Amino acid sequence: xxxxxxxxxxxxxxxxxxxxxxxxxxxxxxxxxxxxxxxxxxxxxxxxxxxxxxxxxxxxxxxxxxxxxxxxxxxxxxxxxxxxxxxxxxxxxxxxxxxxxxxxxxxxxxxxxxxxxxxxxxxxxxxxxxxxxxxxxxxxxxxxxxxxxxxxxxxxxxxxxxxxxxxxxxxxxxxxxxx
Numbered sequence: 001x002x003x004x005x006x007x008x009x010x011x012x013x014x015x016x017x018x019x020x021x022x023x024x025x026x027x028x029x030x031x032x033x034x035x036x037x038x039x040x041x042x043x044x045x046x047x048x049x050x051x052x053x054x055x056x057x058x059x060x061x062x063x064x065x066x067x068x069x070x071x072x073x074x075x076x077x078x079x080x081x082x083x084x085x086x087x088x089x090x091x092x093x094x095x096x097x098x099x100x101x102x103x104x105x106x107x108x109x110x111x112x113x114x115x116x117x118x119x120x121x122x123x124x125x126x127x128x129x130x131x132x133x134x135x136x137x138x139x140x141x142x143x144x145x146x147x148x149x150x151x152x153x154x155x156x157x158x159x160x161x162x163x164x165x166x167x168x169x170x171x172x173x174x175x176x177x178x179x
Contacts, residue, residue, distance in 0.1 A: 001170055003027070004068035005035040008075030008086030008120075015109030015141030015149060016074035022153035023072065023107070023137075026162045031170060033072070036064050045091035058092040065093060070103040070173040071129070072137075077116035082123065090123055099124075103173045105132040105165075110142035132172050137165045 005020035017035075024033040041057045049055060054062070065071060075086055093099045104124055106117060117136070124131060139158055141149055152158060 001031050001069045001173065002067065003031060003033045003070045003072055003166075003169070003173075004064055005033055005072045005074065006039070006086070006089065007035070008039070008073065008083045010040045010083075010085055011076075013146035014076070015144070015146075016076055016107070018141065018146065018149040018153065019107055019109045019137075019139055020072065020074050022139075022149075022158075023162055023166060026159050027166055028163070028170075031166065033166075034064075034068075036061060039085045039089050042085070042089055042092060045088050047095070050095060054092075061089060061092055062096055062098050065102065066096075066098040068102070069177075070105065070169060072105045072107055072169070073120065073124075074107040074109065075113070075116055075120055076110065077113035080115035082116050082119050086120075087123070090127065094127060100128040101130050101176070103132065103169070103176045104129040105134075105136065105169045105172075107137040107139075107165075109139060111138060111140050112142060130176055132169055134168045134172060135165065137162065 007017040007020050009016045020035050027033045038057050043055050141152060
C-alpha cells in the first residue's frame, strides 16, 4: 500500500514535516509512505494553466496524489487558517480526478491548530477527498525545538500511537477500495 504524506509547512524545522518523517519510519513493512516535497516549488494556481499547460511541478503533485492509495496531510495553522502553500497545492488538484474519492487523513504537530483543522477538513470534503473517520493523529511538538522532535517522536507510546493510527488508516483505505 502506498500512502503519500504532504506537509503544509515550508519551514526547515517543521514539526509537521518531522511528524510525517516519523510516520514514514514507523510504517509497517507492507506500507510505503512517501513524502511530497514540492509545495514551495509550485507556481500560484491559475486555471488557465491546467490541462496541457499544467506546470511540471503541479503535474508531479497531481500524479503523486493520483498514484497513492491514500494521503496524510500534516498542517500547521497560520493566523487561524491553512498555510497558503498548502492551499495552493490543493487548488492544483481541484478540477481533476486525483482527489475524488481519495482516502485522506489529517495529522497535527500542535494541539492548538483547531481553526486550520476545521478549514482543511472543509476544503478537502469540498474537493471530494474521502476523509478518514477515525481519530486524527496528534503529537504535540509545538513549542519544542527541532532537535527535540526526535526524542518526542521516538517515545514508545508515540511510536505505538503512530503505528495504530496508520493501521487504522490502512483499514479505512481497504474499506474504501471495496466500495
